[in-house]
Amino acid sequence: MMAVTNSVVAPALSVENLSVTFQTRKGPVTAVNDVSFHVNPGEVLGVVGESGSGKSVTGLATMGLIDAPGRVSAGRVVLEGRNIAGVSDRDMRGLRGNRIAMIFQDPISTLNPVLRIDTQIMEAITAHERISASAARARAIDALRAVGIPSPESRLEAYPHQFSGGMRQRVAIAIALLHRPAVLIADEPTTALDVTIQVQILGEVQKLAAESGTALVWITHDLSVVAGLADRIAVMYAGRIVESGTVAEVLTAPRHHYTAGLIASVPSRNRRGQPLAQIPGSTPNLANMPSGCAFHPRCSVSSEICSTTLPPLLHDPSGRFMRCHHPRQGA
């Protein structure tokens, strides 16, 4: 008999070798390429990358929400121990909003403009539970109160346009957390909001997710958001995760040169007055992806091999990994 030690927590979500391909006029493009990450219950994973690096597509693919002309061309999405990539529409519908939820970037357009708030909350409850209308209503009120909407009873019959952007995003968060999902994917939900409201909402989501044991995948292009929020971080570049590790490791000692460039371009207090280091060049076009390491045209230490061969995944014993032929040494 073998002794079974279960010291390792099973991840709430584990994405394995996920690829998403879009059929375009210029041929197929791979927007998400061999992406793997996991997030444990109660943990916060920050996914960082420039615009177009494939963050949203990764989130949508995880939810099973990629539409034609796109499709998940490879990989597994393991939610609470079960592979949900390729399950039937019907099964997926039962999981969405229930075990795995997602909120989006633009709070103005995330709620249906012609339906009342109570309709939009209660339908999310009854989609997954047999429950009376009055009980659903009570749940809706509680959910709104939990996200800090004042006198929720009186706001239930309002329409989205009667709420501010921040309030609408709170409603969306309340809806996403109704069923205490195992995973919440937050796709830059605060980017469009005022800084003060961003901070409030960030804090509230973190608190609520922690209370319900929900694993949080926080997508952003803003490293400073992740720094204060996440436990671990995954850096995306041109459809791939190029580096991943704990926030402290990655931010203090980036190993990938793209991560280092990102960090250097974040304005920070102790470097005030100095010019910001911008990464030279621009993000590559998907249809015209550089060979080898996609970052090589912009990398200051690239060598011959960088332009010919895709760097393999290098694993650190600590669980950290990166894709680079010449990783930076710890600072």
Next chain:
Amino acid sequence: MIAYLLRRLGQSALVLFTMAVLVFLAVFALGSPVDMLASPDADQAERDALAARFGLDQPLPVQFAAFLGNALQGDLGASFVYGKSALAVIGERLPATIELALLALTFSVMIGVPLGVIAGLRPKSIAGRAIMSTSIFGFSLPNFWIGMMLILLFSVYLGWLPAGGRGPTTEVLGMQLSITSLEGWRHLILPALTLALYKSSLVVRLCEAGTREIVTQEYIRFARAKGLSSFRIIWLHLLKNMMIPVITILGMEFGAMIAFTVVIETVFAYPGMGKLLIESINRLDRPVVVAYLMVTTVIFVLINFIVDLLYVALDPRVRLGGPNE
């Protein structure tokens, strides 16, 4: 809201007055009905007496003032042909036309919305492409020709449906309606379908474009992320947003539809007010033509008003105004 309604009412009054002037002038240019009414061998004295009886000997502004004064009291003159109030003559034919136009409108929504939504959801599918290319035919084939083809097929060749006329009527709320009987439906279905065809194509195109735009909206994506069924997403989230432009356009088009009954009623020998108009023009029955034009103007104005109300009912952003944080 009240101010808005009052403004609309003022606009409507202006439209009606303008229409009254135009109608009066246009009809005046139609020719003198005396030629039609007087017997061929009438002498000038008899003709003058006839003109005087109908007020046709007065100068134009005086005739118009009299016309306007009477019109305001609901009197648009007596039909030269039927010898009774022109409005009453129109009123007898109005239910037939309204019945036809409303049924056609219902058909165009019932056919156009589902097909448009299917084509919009699956633009690349065979069904989607077939729907869109068929809708081009609906647009480009002349309606009267389609009407005649339908008559040929269903009445002459198959013998399933009557070739024209109107079925038996029963009185409902003071109106003679034929949709109450099967025989009535058998008479109505071909002209209504013919009339609906063009509008169905329009609705298909509107709904296809609307669906394609709406499905890319974030609120649809969020609705899916909530785990709602496709049924609910389509029939509530999508349709409620789409009906706003569809109703606006259909409201405007309903007026055009009533106008177009003139052609359809002639093709199908359907005794509505469109056919009456053609007959009255041929007989120079000026009061009936005037009454027809004024009644249709009132209908247009009413429809616009109803569309406004529906629009307000459907779109909370119009109904309730901006944010009140």
